[in-house]
Amino acid sequence: MKADPRGVLTGTHYLDGDFACGEGAMAAGCRFVAGYPITPSTEVVERIGRRFPMMGGTFIQMEDELASMAAVVGASWSGTKCMTVTSGPGFSLMMENIGLAAMMETPCVVVNVQRAGPSTGLPTMVGQADMMQARWGSHGDYALIAVCPRSPQEAFDLTIHAFNLSERYRVPVLVMMDECVGHMTEKVVIPPAAEIEVVPRRLTARPPAEFLPYQTNGSLVPEFARAGDGFRFHTTGLTHDERGYPVMTPECQAKSVRRLLDKIRLNAGEIARVEEEDTGGADVVVVSYGITSRVARLGVGLARERGVKVGTLRLVVAWPFPEARIRELAARVKAFVVPEINMGQMVLEVERCAAGKAAVVSVPHAGGNVHDPEAICQAILGAAR
Amino acid sequence: MSQILIKDRIPREELLDSGHLACPGCGAPIAMRLVLKALGEKTMVALPACCWSIIAGPWPQSSLRVPLFHSAFETGAAVASGIKAALEMRGDLETTVIAWAGDGGTFDIGLQALSGAAERNEDIIYFCYDNEAYMNTGVQRSSATPWGAWTTTTPAEHPEMRPKKDMLAIMAAHRIPYAASASVAYPDDLVEKVKKAKGIKGTRFIHILSPCPPGWKIADEESIALARLAVRNRVFPLMEVENGERWRFSVDHPGEPVEPYIRRQGRFRHLGDAEIAEIQRAVDERWKSLERRVQHGT
Numbered sequence: 001m002k003a004d005p006r007g008v009l010t011g012t013h014y015l016d017g018d019f020a021c022g023e024g025a026m027a028a029g030c031r032f033v034a035g036y037p038i039t040p041s042t043e044v045v046e047r048i049g050r051r052f053p054m055m056g057g058t059f060i061q062m063e064d065e066l067a068s069m070a071a072v073v074g075a076s077w078s079g080t081k082c083m084t085v086t087s088g089p090g091f092s093l094m095m096e097n098i099g100l101a102a103m104m105e106t107p108c109v110v111v112n113v114q115r116a117g118p119s120t121g122l123p124t125m126v127g128q129a130d131m132m133q134a135r136w137g138s139h140g141d142y143a144l145i146a147v148c149p150r151s152p153q154e155a156f157d158l159t160i161h162a163f164n165l166s167e168r169y170r171v172p173v174l175v176m177m178d179e180c181v182g183h184m185t186e187k188v189v190i191p192p193a194a195e196i197e198v199v200p201r202r203l204t205a206r207p208p209a210e211f212l213p214y215q216t217n218g219s220l221v222p223e224f225a226r227a228g229d230g231f232r233f234h235t236t237g238l239t240h241d242e243r244g245y246p247v248m249t250p251e252c253q254a255k256s257v258r259r260l261l262d263k264i265r266l267n268a269g270e271i272a273r274v275e276e277e278d279t280g281g282a283d284v285v286v287v288s289y290g291i292t293s294r295v296a297r298l299g300v301g302l303a304r305e306r307g308v309k310v311g312t313l314r315l316v317v318a319w320p321f322p323e324a325r326i327r328e329l330a331a332r333v334k335a336f337v338v339p340e341i342n343m344g345q346m347v348l349e350v351e352r353c354a355a356g357k358a359a360v361v362s363v364p365h366a367g368g369n370v371h372d373p374e375a376i377c378q379a380i381l382g383a384a385r
Numbered sequence: 386m387s388q389i390l391i392k393d394r395i396p397r398e399e400l401l402d403s404g405h406l407a408c409p410g411c412g413a414p415i416a417m418r419l420v421l422k423a424l425g426e427k428t429m430v431a432l433p434a435c436c437w438s439i440i441a442g443p444w445p446q447s448s449l450r451v452p453l454f455h456s457a458f459e460t461g462a463a464v465a466s467g468i469k470a471a472l473e474m475r476g477d478l479e480t481t482v483i484a485w486a487g488d489g490g491t492f493d494i495g496l497q498a499l500s501g502a503a504e505r506n507e508d509i510i511y512f513c514y515d516n517e518a519y520m521n522t523g524v525q526r527s528s529a530t531p532w533g534a535w536t537t538t539t540p541a542e543h544p545e546m547r548p549k550k551d552m553l554a555i556m557a558a559h560r561i562p563y564a565a566s567a568s569v570a571y572p573d574d575l576v577e578k579v580k581k582a583k584g585i586k587g588t589r590f591i592h593i594l595s596p597c598p599p600g601w602k603i604a605d606e607e608s609i610a611l612a613r614l615a616v617r618n619r620v621f622p623l624m625e626v627e628n629g630e631r632w633r634f635s636v637d638h639p640g641e642p643v644e645p646y647i648r649r650q651g652r653f654r655h656l657g658d659a660e661i662a663e664i665q666r667a668v669d670e671r672w673k674s675l676e677r678r679v680q681h682g683t
Contacts, residue, residue, distance in 0.1 A: 037538070039522050039523075046538060049537070049538045049540065050540055053542070053543060059538070061525060061538045063493035063528065064459060064493060089458060093459070119457070120434060120455070
């Protein structure tokens with residue numbers, strides 16, 4: 001279906017990434033946001049706090065990040081599209097309830113404008129070191145989706161995409177921004193509502209007597225019944241069967257955990273998204289995401305001037321990881337170079353998928369600012385030799 | 386007493402250096418300076434995220450002459466509990482362990498840790514310097530933000546519509562041995578309360594009103610004047626509560642009208658006469674309730 005025009009600020013704007021993310025959420029149909037102030041993400045909710053009253057949305061400033069994430073999980077079960085916004089320390093506090101959302105199969109979006117950690121770190125300066133936490137931060141086995149905008153325009157576009165994925169697969173979707181993207185101001189084009197495709201909540205057409213809340217009929221993703229619509233309602237973080245009631249057996253655990261993983265793993269081909277340039281005849285492929293993909297482009301330019309055949313692959317969706325594509329490339333390139341503003345996180349996935357068929361060179365950077373493009377260039381030159 | 390100058394009633398010792406990173410006119414370093422004067426150098430500070438995690442300053446502008454433990458936002462009282470317990474295990478019964486948190490770290494995200502510490506009656510002094518919003522992240526509302534105030538998350542079209550959380554009553558309800566409110570505009574009263582708290586064992590709680598010029602939208606030089614007005618007009622009464630039962634006022638509160646206090650602050654600029662009358666009504670009502678507590682206990 002098309003976007004609700006009340007949430008779409010059609011036009012050409014000059015926005016920072018945080019504001020653009022907020023606009024993306026509103027365009028996607030998000031009408032409930034719970035959040036707690038934390039640099040460098042607060043501008044997202046400040047934007048939403050100002051604009052929500054015009055479209056019937058509700059923003060609640062909660063007492064902390066546990067409460068913010070918990071309120072989002074609760075509100076989503078009313079059928080409302082929901083989001084929370086945070087940065088590193090708050091992201092850590094949200095982890096238990098992100099796992100709850102995954103277990104209950106609750107559509108929701110969590111924005112993390114990454115700053116340099118660990119702990120309080122550099123609150124106003126850039127980092128990309130929450131990428132593994134995004135995938136593995138809550139306890140137990142589950143799967144979710146994470147997107148990585150690299151510009152204010154993408155903060156808008158990918159936030160809409162995040163809501164759509166979240167509705168389609170009933171998982172928390174993480175928008176893994178970084179401080180640079182959040183605070184940089186660029187042109188953002190917001191199309192008319194009629195040109196924005198949004199995925200609505202997939203409400204069941206079955207009558208209450210025939211509906212089982214976690215029955216999937218082979219699709220891997222159950223249909224949704226809103227609390228208060230007359231359906232018997234029981235949702236829980238305990239291991240549960242198709243009826244939604246707790247069933248404390250290893251058999252039920254095996255079945256339900258497997259489906260939580262399978263609905264992402266088996267759909268990874270559809271969900272994973274990369275953007276490639278000149279990987280065709282490349283000897284070296286630079287794998288990057290977020291702000292680092294823009295810095296890497298400079299490093300790639302320098303390396304090309306020195307005669308290296310180098311292509312780029314950008315992770316638009318970081319989780320699920322584009323395993324199949326990295327395997328294909330590993331079979332024919334000499335090396336991958338992976339710059340990221342952490343001490344080596346997504347590079348571990350590249351290594352796993354390359355499986356020794358191509359060299360993998362990490363270009364770590366602890367954060368606070370972006371890479372020196374020359375460091376990326378030197379890594380490319382080294383890998384090409 | 387009137388013959389004794391304030392400067393003679395406040396220790397000369399300085400445990401907060403100049404050159405810290407507070408904004409001009411900030412109440413928070415004044416509060417810290419006075420509290421450390423009263424406590425002396427055998428003091429350790431547990432500090433969750435707040436303006437003071439910036440004010441304390443990066444090297445070489447570190448301004449505190451006492452040990453500082455900068456912890457996670459939600460943990461001020463819990464970290465202080467741990468520090469105190471470990472010092473006692475080492476036989477150090479002398480060092481005063483304080484938690485020093487803003488209103489967000491006390492009223493909101495840190496309330497669970499504070500309530501837990503108070504319920505266990507941990508031997509710490511918990512200070513809340515209250516500037517009535519999340520000022521360090523750029524003025525978002527907290528549950529200490531007063532009714533009617535503008536913040537970036539309660540814009541003028543939809544200002545804060547809930548009364549400020551009554552932290553002193555919440556802490557009194559924990560039946561801790563000592564709870565008090567204090568103000569940077571009444572330094573002698575503040576120092577007396579801190580000295581008294583230091584001499585008591587168990588959880589002590591001191592709530593200090595600490596004006597924020599950028600967040601309140603006031604001129605730098607108005608902080609103390611406004612903090613004083615807030616006491617004189619009974620918006621922020623200065624009190625002591627012993628064992629949750631014995632309530633007393635510690636200074637005179639003449640009950641001046643709230644209007645000049647409200648009108649001087651840009652964060653209330655959008656309020657009309659009717660809203661200001663409503664604030665006056667709420668202040669009068671709360672004052673009556675406090676008077677009853679002073680006369681009859683809880």
